[in-house]
Amino acid sequence: MRRCAQGLSLIIILLVSGAYILDDMVLLLAAGTLLCGLLGQYLLFEYRFRSIVTSVTVQRSLERSQVRKGTTLRVSTKVTVTVPPSMHARITERLSPQVVVQDGDTTLPVEPDPNPRTYQFRYRITPVVHGKMRVSGISLFVQNVFFSHEIDLSSHQFSGPDLIVQPVGIFEPSGKRTTAESREVEKLKVVRGFGIRALREYYAGDDLRHIDWKLSAKHNKLYIREYTGMVNLPPLIIVDLPWRGAPFPQADLARMVSVVAGMAEHSIRSYQFVSLLVISGSNIIHFYREEKNLQQCMSVLREWMHPVERVAHQYHTLDRAEVRAEIRHLETVILQGGNPGILHFSDTLRKHYSSVLVHMRAPAFTGQVARTFSSLAIDECYLFSLGCGDASHIHQLIRQAKIADVMMHIRLPGAIISSRLPEDQNYQSANTVEAFA
Amino acid sequence: MKQIQRDYVFLAVLAAVVFGVTAWGGLPIWYLNLILLCLFGGIFYAVRSWHDRAFYLACAGVPLIIACCVMSTWMGLVSVWMVAGIVCNAMGILEISDDIRIFILFCGATVPVALVVQVSNHVVLPLLIFVAGTAVILAVQAVRDHQFRKQYGAHP
Numbered sequence: 001m002r003r004c005a006q007g008l009s010l011i012i013i014l015l016v017s018g019a020y021i022l023d024d025m026v027l028l029l030a031a032g033t034l035l036c037g038l039l040g041q042y043l044l045f046e047y048r049f050r051s052i053v054t055s056v057t058v059q060r061s062l063e064r065s066q067v068r069k070g071t072t073l074r075v076s077t078k079v080t081v082t083v084p085p086s087m088h089a090r091i092t093e094r095l096s097p098q099v100v101v102q103d104g105d106t107t108l109p110v111e112p113d114p115n116p117r118t119y120q121f122r123y124r125i126t127p128v129v130h131g132k133m134r135v136s137g138i139s140l141f142v143q144n145v146f147f148s149h150e151i152d153l154s155s156h157q158f159s160g161p162d163l164i165v166q167p168v169g170i171f172e173p174s175g176k177r178t179t180a181e182s183r184e185v186e187k188l189k190v191v192r193g194f195g196i197r198a199l200r201e202y203y204a205g206d207d208l209r210h211i212d213w214k215l216s217a218k219h220n221k222l223y224i225r226e227y228t229g230m231v232n233l234p235p236l237i238i239v240d241l242p243w244r245g246a247p248f249p250q251a252d253l254a255r256m257v258s259v260v261a262g263m264a265e266h267s268i269r270s271y272q273f274v275s276l277l278v279i280s281g282s283n284i285i286h287f288y289r290e291e292k293n294l295q296q297c298m299s300v301l302r303e304w305m306h307p308v309e310r311v312a313h314q315y316h317t318l319d320r321a322e323v324r325a326e327i328r329h330l331e332t333v334i335l336q337g338g339n340p341g342i343l344h345f346s347d348t349l350r351k352h353y354s355s356v357l358v359h360m361r362a363p364a365f366t367g368q369v370a371r372t373f374s375s376l377a378i379d380e381c382y383l384f385s386l387g388c389g390d391a392s393h394i395h396q397l398i399r400q401a402k403i404a405d406v407m408m409h410i411r412l413p414g415a416i417i418s419s420r421l422p423e424d425q426n427y428q429s430a431n432t433v434e435a436f437a
Numbered sequence: 438m439k440q441i442q443r444d445y446v447f448l449a450v451l452a453a454v455v456f457g458v459t460a461w462g463g464l465p466i467w468y469l470n471l472i473l474l475c476l477f478g479g480i481f482y483a484v485r486s487w488h489d490r491a492f493y494l495a496c497a498g499v500p501l502i503i504a505c506c507v508m509s510t511w512m513g514l515v516s517v518w519m520v521a522g523i524v525c526n527a528m529g530i531l532e533i534s535d536d537i538r539i540f541i542l543f544c545g546a547t548v549p550v551a552l553v554v555q556v557s558n559h560v561v562l563p564l565l566i567f568v569a570g571t572a573v574i575l576a577v578q579a580v581r582d583h584q585f586r587k588q589y590g591a592h593p
Contacts, residue, residue: 007492011499016564023560026506026513030499032550032567033517039574040543046578053589086530145491145528152590 005146008038038146045147048084052142053151055082055116058158060135066164069130069198072102073163077121079138083112090141093121094152098129098165127165129219130199134162167198167226189229198226234271236378236406237263238397240385241280244307248388252413256384257305259411259436261298263382268294275376278304282314282365282393287372312365314392319366319399323357366396373404380407384436387416391426398429411436443526448478451519454512455505462508473501481523494524514551518544 001009015031018024056079063074075093083089089110095101104123111117127133137154199212202222215223239260242248267274274297278286286304291297318326330350334343383397394410401408410427414435427433452474459470480497484490498520506513525531525540550567557563 004489004491007489008495011492011495015499016567019560020564025554025557025560025563026503028560028563028567029506029510029513029551029554030502030517032554032563033502033514033521033547034495034499035567035571036546036550037521037543039571040539040546043574043578044539046582050585053585085533086536145530151586154590155588158589 002143002146002148005038005041008034008146012038041144041146045144045149048087048144049142049149052081052083052087052089053140053153056080056138056140056153056158058138058153060161062161062163065161066166067127068166069127072124072126074122074124075135077135077138078118079108079121080116080118081110081140082114082116083110083142084114085112087112087142087144089143091119092139092141093123094136094139094154095125096133096136098131098133099125099127102126127163130165130167132162133165134160167200188226189231191230193228193230195228196225197228199223200226231379232271233378234267234274235409236275236277236373236376236381237267238277238279238381238383239305240383240394241278241285241305242307242386242388243281243310245309246389248307248386249413249415252386252415253305253307255413256386256411256436257301260305260384261301264297264301265294268292268297275378276300277372279393280308281310281390282312282317282363282396283308283310284365284368284372289376313390314363314365315390317363317392319362319396320357320360321399323353323360327353327357363396365393366400369397369400370403373400373406378406380409380431382409382411383430384411387412395426395429398426402429407431409434443531444481444523447519447522447526448481451477451501451516451523454515454519455501458505458508458512458516464508470501470504473504477501477520481527485527491524491528494520494527498524510551510555514547517547 012031012034015027015034019027019031058077058079060075060077067073077093079091081089081091091108091110093106095106102124104121106121106123108119108121110119137152137158139150139152141150142148199215200223202211202216202224206224210225210227212223212225237260239256242253264274264276268291273290273292274288275290276286276288276297277284285308286300288297288300291300327350330346330353333346334350337343381401383394385391385394398408398410408430409432410430411434412427417433417435455470455474459467477494477497480493484493487493502513502516502520505516521543522531522540525536530536531540553563553566
């Protein structure tokens with residue numbers, strides 16, 4: 001009830017009291033008619049309020065359905081509502097307390113219009129607590145000159161969709177800490193690091209020293225900090241040597257050899273050993289496993305760091321996964337329809353790919369790399385290459401690294417980074433691609 | 438018909454009722470009705486841009502209605518309709534045909550109220566009827582409102 005209606009109610013109460021005390025029918029008539037008017041307005045408001053609520057439809061979409069804690073994502077909500085004349089409404093998104101609104105409006109005024117009108121919310125949120133989260137609907141506030149009502153529309157048709165928030169996010173330090181012989185990884189290890197990789201609920205047996213008291217007090221539930229793990233595994237160094245039969249930049253090769261030597265030396269000094277894989281295209285030239293002697297390592301580098309003859313060549317070789325992706329793409333094109341010529345070509349190409357796929361075997365190089373990764377205790381590797389010629393073997397290296405859960409860092413000459421990298425798909429799935437100094 | 442024209446119509450009819458009742462009653466304090474009419478007109482003019490003008494107009498209109506009802510219940514009822522029309526017009530809730538229909542419904546609903554008052558000798562019985570009726574309506578509305586909120590506010 002708004003101020004105007006409250007004043008009218010006061011007048012009614014005064015008139016009724018006066019009529020009762022003075023036994024005056026005139027005062028009662030005035031009170032009765034006022035009461036009749038106010039009650040009628042209330043019933044009318046209730047009727048219109050219900051019609052507004054029943055006219056509401058909500059369509060909400062999230063930019064992603066699964067994010068990491070601390071990631072900002074965009075939310076778009078379309079609300080269609082019919083507000084009759086002389087009524088005013090306001091719609092507010094009911095967001096979970098687990099998220100923070102970064103920008104955009106979550107409240108919109110709705111103007112009276114006898115026809116359905118669609119309003120759109122656009123805002124960005126950042127989940128600060130991991131777990132399953134659901135936008136719990138909208139809040140509708142309706143008022144006219146006498147009354148106002150608010151209702152939380154949280155049933156199934158107004159709420160959702162679900163957002164799964166994975167741990168790790170804003171509590172995670174931006175850069176991984178490294179010491180002389182170890183570095184932090186986002187895995188549970190016996191030796192724990194200093195960074196927090198996740199927060200989770202307390203389970204019996206957890207170390208009480210790991211309880212996050214501030215978060216626990218906020219949510220009235222015990223939360224445990226999961227710390228990052230510490231590893232002291234040296235990275236695998238992969239050197240991709242150029243082919244002798246094609247031109248290559250001599251200066252870049254010299255610089256690459258220098259950087260590889262420096263890295264191998266650092267690895268031996270920090271981690272006591274280094275593993276070195278020398279390849280040239282899809283040919284494995286040499287593999288040094290956990291070499292501890294610095295002198296020996298340097299002599300090996302001096303022996304092998306020059307252009308070699310390639311026995312096997314790959315030229316834009318596709319692997320089975322890529323062929324399957326091509327087939328799926330062509331099937332989508334055929335299903336969508338269109339120009340008969342394009343459809344015929346797509347169908348022919350699809351049949352060709354399908355027939356090739358049946359007889360396709362994984363290249364020997366892929367198997368050799370997979371066996372190399374599986375035999376080493378590593379979690380990251382550095383690939384040094386001059387980026388000359390075909391890069392199919394690099395793509396296969398990255399794929400095998402992903403399968404083995406090994407981070408792949410690619411180091412290329414600066415000129416290649418600036419010229420070829422943007423359009424080259426082979427490098428894009430690596431964890432980092434940088435120029436070697 | 439524009440809002441201002443409706444205001445003039447309601448005010449003219451109200452003035453006619455007040456003048457008629459005053460002339461027909463022949464009371465020694467006949468000028469009181471005219472003073473109340475002028476007061477209502479003055480307040481109507483003064484509060485035309487105020488936010489809660491319905492309340493002030495009701496406050497100004499109630500003495501005038503009482504004065505008319507003292508002379509005649511049915512003339513008082515007509516004055517109620519006119520004051521209600523002015524208040525509704527001032528609040529902008531007499532713009533569309535639906536609103537006018539609702540206003541006519543209100544006028545019809547006040548007739549039984551006046552009839553109850555007319556046939557009763559004392560306040561207690563009609564007062565009980567009004568209070569009981571209001572209580573029943575509010576109770577039913579409360580239950581409906583609860584069910585409505587439950588339907589739309591329930592979690593799946």
